[in-house]
Structure formats: structure tokens, C-alpha cells
Amino acid sequence: MRLVIANCSIDYAGRLSAHLPLARRLLMVKNDGSLLVHSDGGSYKPLNWMSPPCTLAVAEPDERQREAGVVELWKVTHQKTADMLIVSIHDIEHDSRHELGVDPGLQKDGVEAHLQKLLAEQIERLGEGYSLVRREYMTAIGPVDILARDGSGASVAVELKRRGDIDGVEQLTRYLELMNRDPLLAPVTGVFAAQEIKPQARTLAEDRGIRCVLLDYDEMRGIDDGHSRLF
Amino acid sequence: MRLVIANCSIDYAGRLSAHLPLARRLLMVKNDGSLLVHSDGGSYKPLNWMSPPCTLAVAEPDERQREAGVVELWKVTHQKTADMLIVSIHDIEHDSRHELGVDPGLQKDGVEAHLQKLLAEQIERLGEGYSLVRREYMTAIGPVDILARDGSGASVAVELKRRGDIDGVEQLTRYLELMNRDPLLAPVTGVFAAQEIKPQARTLAEDRGIRCVLLDYDEMRGIDDGHSRLF
């Protein structure tokens, strides 16, 4: 990600035409080439933007533009739609680059995060003698929703979903493969827990020795009594 | 605006509950206290955010959090809705502040910016002998949409709107008052041009000696033939 604070004016031509007069703004260039133009107010919506897939090209300002004070021209063009965003930069106050990596992404929820908390508290739902190690157990490829131990003390990795789909099984499989290479954890077994598990996902999971557990959200919330919160 | 690049995890509790696992992200704190959390991909929508009006408070992590690697805690709370966003910062890579000032705002348009270009090209629509001086003529209180000269060489300030309302007349009035104090420009007359002019706006404009001109977008575009673009 590249962050630029600059005096700039902006023209957009695409599904509509729009213009931003000269002012100091934040230009956020994401790794995929997409651009967001933010002011110091308003909501989360940028003043203007270009969605991926798109490419940013830096052009030389022509003489007329240079006379007008333009020192750099950015042309951001969309691959398919031919939308174009032109940033006329007059003055750069700040310019920095940062490696952010791929984001693990939002665990959104009217349910899922809560479900995770509930299952952590009611870990015995997975079986007699189960105990919680921790939620969001970090691995090199991302956090495992819940790490637990079964009655015999063996590690159990739990993948939690509201709707249990193939993707979730694949995800858990990757975690298990990685964790079973760690002698301190191995052997690690897997539990795929969800409110609803698609037949395909169940078949795949059981074929890989992953146990499927259906969770009753209302019942779990009933026990929890709803008094507790995330904080 | 404050820009922070940090390793952080984020919890949101409000209209829903959501969690962002630990990862490197951009935290954008706007002047109104609102917060945007961006990753290096996706669209213009942040991973998470808090809309204004809200306040950001920095808290000390407790012992358990400190052990988990949290060096700073941000609590962003919404004034009315009691929504809360908690940013657990593990590591700050970058932290900078920037004064951006108030943004003049987007001149959006399926029409207006295009209309401005078209009228600039077809300035004779305002009357015999009219000539364009320039679009976006800058004044101390903002840019006048179009500055032109009439057949006699007198300055004409044009305010352009899609829907001509009282506000537009007031705006043009302010420009006219300012410009008429400039001996190089004065006397400056005003033209209020729009696709549609509200009766109240027309009355006010004509009362102030401002001429109203109705623009036919399709007709103007027809003459322009659609071959030209903003660039």
C-alpha cells in the first residue's frame, strides 16, 4: 500500500463524470492498483476511487498543465469498463509505502463471533472431558478458531462456521496439516462445527477424518443467558 | 488526518459483532474522530469503521492484553448508538498526521460536469457574441463554474446546476458581489443556467438581475456528438 498526501485535483470519467477541485487529500494506492481518494471527513466512502482490476500509470504533465502547477499526472484506468480517473498532483506532502500482506478478513457476525465465544465457554459440547486451550490460536497461515484438548489430552482444532461449506473443510484441512507437523501439538484432530452443514461438506470432512458437529445457536445462547458481551 | 500502519486486531460491537484477527493494516483517523480500517485489497469499503460522530480514546492494555502483545488500546465509541470499536495495537510501523482542511467536495454528475464542458464549448447558447474566458474560474471564495464575456466584452459569471434551486442563486450572488469589487472584472453580470429552474429560484434570480437560462442536455450533447470526452 502506498500513501500519498497531496494537493491535487481529480477528474473521473466513466459511469458518470465528476470533478474534484484542487485540495489537499489522501491518495491510497492499494496493492492491486486500485486507488482511493479520501478527505478528512465524511463517511467511509472515498471522495472518488477506482475499483480493481485497474492499473495506475504515471504520465508527464503537458506544458499547459505544468504552467497550471501540475507536477505529476496519474492515470488510473479500469481494465474492462474503460473508466478513467485522472489525478493532477500539484504538490506532494507525504509519500510512503507499506507491506501489509493478505488480510485474514472480517469475521462478521450476528452470530459467528458470538458462536465462537459461546462454544469456547461450552467446549464440553464437543465431548466429555474437552477443555479449551484458546480461541483464535495463531498459526503461520492464520488463526484457528478454537484450539482445545479432548479427554485424553490430545489437541483438537475447531473450525467454526455459521454455514458449513466445502471451503470451511478445506481451510480446516490446511490448518490440520500444518499443525500436525508441529511435534508439540501433534496429533491434532479436527472438528468442523457449524449451525448448518452442507451434505457435500459433511461428506468431504468425514472422508478426511474430520468430525462434524451441529451447533444450536439459540440453545447455546440460552445457557449463556445473554448477559455477557464481547467486552 | 492521522495515518497509522499497525499490527492490530479489532473487535466491533454494535449493530453486529465482528472481529478482525491480528494483521497489518492501515488505521485512518479522520478529523472528526471517525476511524477507517483498511487492508491492502478489496474495494473502497473498509474492513471495519466507525462513523462520525464518535470519539477515540486511548486506553492502557491490562496485564493479560499486555502479555498477549498489546501495546496500545483504542476505544472508539459512537455518541448515540453506543456502538464500540476496539483496536488492539500490537506494533506500530508508521504514524503520521496531516492537515487537509475542508474539502471543496465532489462535483458529481451524470450531467453537471459534462454540462459545464458542453456549455463552455457552446457558450453562444448564452447569447450572440459570447465567448468563453475559462471554466472553474478561481475566486477567493471558490471556483465560478464558467467565466465568459458577452458581445460587448463585459464579464459574465455563470453558475451551472442540474436542478436550479435557491442555493445556487445565493452562491452566484456571492460570487458576483466579490467579482464586482475587482476593477479588472467589473461590471460582472450573472447567468443562472440549469436543466430545470425552480420557480422560487427564478424569481429570486431575476429580482437580483440574474438572467436564467434553461439548458437542454440532450440537445447540447447531440451537437457535441458524443465524440469528445473530458480528456
Place this chain on the structure above:
DNA sequence: TGCTAAATTTCGCCG
């Protein structure tokens, strides 16, 4: 992959 409907929607217009 294409559609359908919700969104922590945001934004603008109209009363």
C-alpha cells in the same frame, strides 16, 4: 459463474 437481496450501507432529494 451469474443472480438476488441485504448493507454497521451512504448519499441526495423532497417534504
Place this chain on the structure above:
DNA sequence: CGGCGAAGTTTAGCA
């Protein structure tokens, strides 16, 4: 200021 509807909508779920 509240309601209604569109958005360069975006996003998520489902066939």
C-alpha cells in the same frame, strides 16, 4: 429533520 430511493453502489448468499 425525517422519509424515500438511487448508488460509479458493495457484499454476501445461493443456484
